Amino acid sequence: MGIKSFMGRRAAPPKPKSTPMLVKDYMSKKLITFREKENIMDAMDKLIKNGISGGCVVNEKNELLGIISEGDCIKQISDSRYYNMPMSDQTVAKRMNCNVETIDGNMNVFDAAKKFIELKFRRFPIVEDGKLVGQISQRDVLRAALKLKGHTWQY
Template identity: 55%
Template sequence: MGIKSFQGKRDSSQEKTVEQILVSDYMTKKLITFKPDDSLDHVINLLIKHKISGGPVVNDKNELIGIISETDCIKHISERKYYNMPADMNNTVGKYMVTDVDTIDKDMNIFDAAFKFISSHRRRFPVIENGKLIGQLSQKDVLKAAIKVKGNTWK
């Protein structure tokens, strides 16, 4: 008669538990936000000062209504220069922001969020809870999470 198994009953306490790394663990909570009536000059100055490439646009209730980016500002500047037009007096964020904004859930796994970045070609995702802006996840935040995981679990 042969031996069926050399392994005894496994101790469940030795099994590894996979810890979820969530968007809320790495999202930026202190954001530079813009209002729809802010001028593009104001936006450009803040983007340069804070070394960011864009930011969420919110109303007075802190509800997300759009995103303004360097690209949006550059489009405005280049169109004016190309057509040799004078400065637009109505060069407000509300006129140039993108209103079709993809958001991300704070309870999403950070690596699922990484896939969303790859598939959407976005640089940032606002995080919304109960209709209010609570944070933002950037591609750099995903990289920070990857480095931390590498330091803890990857060989």
């Protein structure tokens, strides 16, 4: 009878802990914002000069009122031409989208990516205690994805 070696059941190696990738860690905090009374032509100029496709409209308390986008401005141009109306008296308030979808800064970036796909938005504002604190864009989600290794979508 030979000596039998018995090795007990080995525990599975511990999985590395992954740090959640939160929206607040990838959102833009230095935002170009707009005001309701701002002239639409000035808003267009601001969009172009800053290389952005849209931005949040806030009041003096930095409370989110809406979003103005390039598409909103293009609608204004089209309407002004069609109805032969001057644009000098047109304001951001008349064209901004007031039905704004926000997301929580503590949401996982990949859950935010799913919302981008479902709702087809280009940006989501992040509001805390009624104040605009940031904005996450599709590009911010791409930046987060580039930090991941391989195809496992884990650190």
